[in-house]
Amino acid sequence: MKRIMAFAMSIILCLFMFIGCSSKTEDETTPDTTSPSETTTESATETLPEGVLSNEEATLSIYAQYSDDDTKVPYDYAVEQLKTAYPNVTLNLEVQAQDDGQKLMTYAATGNLPDIYQVALAQIENFKQSGNIMVLNDVAEATGFKDKVFESAQNILYNEDGNIYAFPYAGNEYVMWYYNKAIFEKYNVEVPKTFDELLTAIDTFNSNGITPMAIFGSEGWITSAMFDVLATRWDAGGIAKLDNGEGSATEDAYVNAAKMMNTLVKAGMFQGSAPTTNYDQASQMFLNGEAAMFLNGQWYMTDATTALGQDVDWMYYPSYDEASYEAGKTAWSGGGAAAGYAVNPDSKHAQLAAEVAAFLSEKYCEAKVMYRGTPLVALDVDVEPQTEFPAMMQKLQADLPGITSITKFDWHLSNATFKTALEDQTKYLLVKDYTPEEVIKELDNSLN
Amino acid sequence: MKKFYSNKLAIVLFAFPALLVFTVMVFYPIVQAFVKSFYEWNGLGSGTFIGFDNYTKLFGDTVFKLSNKNALIFALVITVFQMTLASIFALVVSNKKVKGRNFLRVAYFIPVVLSVTVVCQLWLAILNADTGLLNAIFKALGINYEQNWLSDRHHAIYVIAFVNAWQWMGYQFALMMAGIKSIPNDYYEAARIDGASTLQAHSKVTIPLLKETYKICLTISLTGGVKAFTEMFIMTKGGPGNATYTLTYLMYKAAFREYRYGYGMASASILVIQCLVIILVINWLFRDKEDRRESRWSKKTGQVK
Numbered sequence: 001m002k003r004i005m006a007f008a009m010s011i012i013l014c015l016f017m018f019i020g021c022s023s024k025t026e027d028e029t030t031p032d033t034t035s036p037s038e039t040t041t042e043s044a045t046e047t048l049p050e051g052v053l054s055n056e057e058a059t060l061s062i063y064a065q066y067s068d069d070d071t072k073v074p075y076d077y078a079v080e081q082l083k084t085a086y087p088n089v090t091l092n093l094e095v096q097a098q099d100d101g102q103k104l105m106t107y108a109a110t111g112n113l114p115d116i117y118q119v120a121l122a123q124i125e126n127f128k129q130s131g132n133i134m135v136l137n138d139v140a141e142a143t144g145f146k147d148k149v150f151e152s153a154q155n156i157l158y159n160e161d162g163n164i165y166a167f168p169y170a171g172n173e174y175v176m177w178y179y180n181k182a183i184f185e186k187y188n189v190e191v192p193k194t195f196d197e198l199l200t201a202i203d204t205f206n207s208n209g210i211t212p213m214a215i216f217g218s219e220g221w222i223t224s225a226m227f228d229v230l231a232t233r234w235d236a237g238g239i240a241k242l243d244n245g246e247g248s249a250t251e252d253a254y255v256n257a258a259k260m261m262n263t264l265v266k267a268g269m270f271q272g273s274a275p276t277t278n279y280d281q282a283s284q285m286f287l288n289g290e291a292a293m294f295l296n297g298q299w300y301m302t303d304a305t306t307a308l309g310q311d312v313d314w315m316y317y318p319s320y321d322e323a324s325y326e327a328g329k330t331a332w333s334g335g336g337a338a339a340g341y342a343v344n345p346d347s348k349h350a351q352l353a354a355e356v357a358a359f360l361s362e363k364y365c366e367a368k369v370m371y372r373g374t375p376l377v378a379l380d381v382d383v384e385p386q387t388e389f390p391a392m393m394q395k396l397q398a399d400l401p402g403i404t405s406i407t408k409f410d411w412h413l414s415n416a417t418f419k420t421a422l423e424d425q426t427k428y429l430l431v432k433d434y435t436p437e438e439v440i441k442e443l444d445n446s447l448n
Numbered sequence: 449m450k451k452f453y454s455n456k457l458a459i460v461l462f463a464f465p466a467l468l469v470f471t472v473m474v475f476y477p478i479v480q481a482f483v484k485s486f487y488e489w490n491g492l493g494s495g496t497f498i499g500f501d502n503y504t505k506l507f508g509d510t511v512f513k514l515s516n517k518n519a520l521i522f523a524l525v526i527t528v529f530q531m532t533l534a535s536i537f538a539l540v541v542s543n544k545k546v547k548g549r550n551f552l553r554v555a556y557f558i559p560v561v562l563s564v565t566v567v568c569q570l571w572l573a574i575l576n577a578d579t580g581l582l583n584a585i586f587k588a589l590g591i592n593y594e595q596n597w598l599s600d601r602h603h604a605i606y607v608i609a610f611v612n613a614w615q616w617m618g619y620q621f622a623l624m625m626a627g628i629k630s631i632p633n634d635y636y637e638a639a640r641i642d643g644a645s646t647l648q649a650h651s652k653v654t655i656p657l658l659k660e661t662y663k664i665c666l667t668i669s670l671t672g673g674v675k676a677f678t679e680m681f682i683m684t685k686g687g688p689g690n691a692t693y694t695l696t697y698l699m700y701k702a703a704f705r706e707y708r709y710g711y712g713m714a715s716a717s718i719l720v721i722q723c724l725v726i727i728l729v730i731n732w733l734f735r736d737k738e739d740r741r742e743s744r745w746s747k748k749t750g751q752v753k
Contacts, residue, residue, distance in 0.1 A: 100704055100705055105491050105492070105704075105707075108492055109491055122707065126490050126491070126707050127492070129490065129492070130490075130492035130493045132492065218685060220685075271577075271578050272578045273576045273578045273579075273596065273598075274599070275596075275598065275599040275684070275687055276572065276576070276598050276599065276684060416705065416706040416708075417706050417708070419705075420706050424687065424689050424690045425689060427688055427689055428601070428687070428689025428690075430599070431599055431600070431601050431688040431689065431691075433600075433601060434601055434688070434689060442510075
């Protein structure tokens, strides 16, 4: 009897376990945004709008950023436009996680990539090797996307191997050195042109209880940007040169940049808690007038103008002497990369998804110009901004034609090992007792 | 019952579900981690077999050495802090003469039920060099000891270890309280009849009888310390620089930030081995007298008793 009982109980236990582990039946399953696609019905052939190549009906899954106005506004606008141009397409959005691309990697590893997904350069390199990303050369040609890309943004359309793997929407962007004009005027501080003048300004601000520059040092990209800004004063190639394998971290430009950053930190340029300060905290310090300067991308102009009005402006990066300061006005830190909307080659509607990806990227550009106050987009779109660009943007726009060199943002670096080392080591530079020599040694190791 | 245990089929059937789950969810991934540690692998595809290259690189990596040092510091700090304070608090609270025992019992355990993220954010606010409570207290008291608590490359690891120790001390306290409660009152009565003071009763009765509890506490805190990750991920992101890296953080960096999954798996394999060694050493240190006698006997006679 006991044997029968034991056997019966074991069977029941196993059954419960399998029931618990099993997935829902198809009838119960709610729409799954991660599955490649759902419906496939060919509709009757009819005349297609210009640039639209397919009228196949489909629901496409899309993995995209949708967290703040800068990402929500363009997405919503693009989806609205899609309804008119592609009434046969429905998008299922899955909001991108801020997780260094781990979720996307997991999807790729398990064969569950969405039909369309936003991708960074480092992931493109990985996905290329594993065949998880579609080559979009033909679609870029057929949809006319290629012809709309600004001449100055050709570098962000093509991958190193000459192929197109993603439809970009952001153009080349820039690291801006913002400053609060009112604070500078109040303490009679001139906009620094040289590092010596910058050190004097730091001293003045510190003695008056003002943080010279607020930095969100908990994020590695901004400390990397600071290092890059300084390095470009000696070598316009900046960190891009190292990433491209065209230079060594032991070169004078990088050694000098590390030493200068260390000098500025020791002089008290940043707040004491800089290594653990996040973006919101640092930005608040600048917008509240607790800090005189702030480093961020040009996308910050709208927010800064809204909060500080005419009191905020940007300055050219200070340099080691006046001559190099003048010469360096055309060498900028920042840039773009061949990244944007990519397509899963195993999608049931790969061709249609590629068309839609190109369409979305174009509409993102329109939305950014019209509603986000930035002309720095990848495509030449025929739209007008709803409101005038901020004065700072107009000033930058006037400088754009004269820009002779641009580097890379940290997230556009293709060498992931170098990128990680750069983030870690430049964060270390915010610590007074870490030496520039240690930074250079570790950066050099990461490149070898 | 004896007959039941002799039924091999029943044993297999009852153990099967748990074994299956353990194999699929724990054993297989660990084996996979060991296997992939011999590959150059980016997380996609099958990778390339490179033998011991990942291990060779790992042992030459300065961050690996730093991570091990940090793990050791972290483990020692939390072990000493948690076990010492938990023992004292448990002994005090177990004394029926102490007033407010129930309140203290709850108060010591509250940090355990809080989310790690909440605790880390709380301590981030307290430890902030510019606006933090701790520096403000020093300033208010006129003590010139304001610090960049989390930005000091040499001391940040101690501060983070303290935060972990503060949060999980209550867990060890609860284990010890349970251990103390399971000791029969007769032993204390006998000690009292023999004229033992409270201190003597605890040193001769309570602590020796809590041996198994201490073994569990030591295992939890040492292995927990070696594989620490969450606090540094939230509070310092391994920084400043890589000053608060541990092996787990190194694994995270290699796999998820650099897409060097093979290297990350090598780091994870070393971590698993370290935890196993710690458990073996603790088991060996806490062997019963009887076990030791048995082992001596088998050594002498070559037989098992």
